[in-house]
Amino acid sequence: MANITRYDPFDVALDPFDDLFRGFLRPVRFEGQPQQMQIKMDVKENDKAYTVHAEIPGVKKEDIHVTIEGNQVSISAEVKKEKEEKEGDKVLRSERYYGKVYRSFSLGQDVDEATSVAKYNDGVLDLTLPKKATSSAKKLAIQ
Structure with a gap:
């Protein structure tokens, strides 16, 4: 008896044109262009607490805001990056990035x-x- 398999039109293993269109719809980033910042995190849990380590390099602590609502934790930061290359009095290249990064996640229990x-x-x-x-849970006695 022949094995029956379900055809998935989005399965890249079956697509003969996979290499032709690889990365076609991805955003293009040119060399030397500043990369958008992201908050990368590690979340650990033990019996009593959650521990979060979030990488937010180059940001002042006054620009970081953490809000907690129940089991929802939100981290936001205002990023200001400036890079300017000068040769004498003439500016050859100036790269500036101003923006806000935001990350929100839910935990298994209220904080x-x-x-x-x-x-x-x-x-x-x-x-x-x-x-x-x-x-x-409290068990009620029936009277």
Whole structure:
């Protein structure tokens, strides 16, 4: 008996023109053009708290904002990058990037925002987010 397989028109392994159109719809980035900044994170969990390490290099700690609503954590930062190359009094090239980066994620349990701690050192934001104590289910006695 022959094996029956489902045809997927978007499967790249079956597409004979895969190499021809590879990267066709990706945005183009020219050499020397500043790359848009992203917040890269590691999130760890133990019994009592969540620990977040977020890379936000080149940003002042005054420009970083962290908000906590229940189990939703949002990190935003205002980025200002300037690079100017001069030769004598004449500017040969100037690259500036101003913008706002934003990252939001949900955790498995609500966070106690009153005891949460945020530290920023050497381009890394460290968040310690203690879990809220969950109320255990209460069994009601029927009268």
